[in-house]
Amino acid sequence: MTINSEVQALKVHVSINVRNVEASIDFYRRMLGIEPSKVRTGYAKFDVQNPPVNLALNEVPDLAAAGALSHLGIQVGSTADVLATRLRWERVGLLTRDEMQTSCCYAKQDKTWVRDPDGNEWEVFVVLEDNLPETAGTSAACCVSKAATSDVGAAVSA
Secondary structure, eight states: OOSOTTOOEEEEEEEEEESOHHHHHHHHHHHHTSOOSEEETTEEEEEETTTTEEEEEEEOSOHHHHOSEEEEEEEESOHHHHHHHHHHHHHTTOOOEEEEEEEETTEEEEEEEEEOTTOOEEEEEEEEEOOOOSSTTOOSTHHHHHHHTSOOOSSOOO
C-alpha cells in the first residue's frame, strides 16, 4: 500500500473491539497460527508478517454500543513519514489531528488521524518505543477514546 512516493508503509493496522480479550486471543492465535506479540489487561496485539498486518484487540464489554470496529491505520517507518502523510492529506482538504509522543497501546507513538465520511477513524503512525509495561501512564483504550471524541472530520470546512 503506497501513500505517496515519499512514504514507506510497513503494514496495515486494524483495531477491533471484542467482548472478551482472552477468548479472542485464543481464536486469533488459532486462526493466524502465531502467538500475540503483546498482551495486557483488556488488550492484545498480533504482529502478523504474512499478510503484514498489525491486529489489535481492545476489550469492550458493551460491544453492542461500541461496535466491532475500533479504528484502522497504516504503520509507517518514521515520524517524517507521519508528517509527510499529514501534509498530503491536508493538501487534498482533509482535516487532520496529531498525537505526538503519545503513549498508546503500550507503546510510545507519533501519529496523525483523519475520519472518513462514515465516521471511520484512520491513523498513520510510527512506533517509537514498544512493549511498555502496564502502568497508570499506558493504556490500550487511548486510540479508541481520543479518536472517538476528536474533531477530526472528512474535509476541511470552507
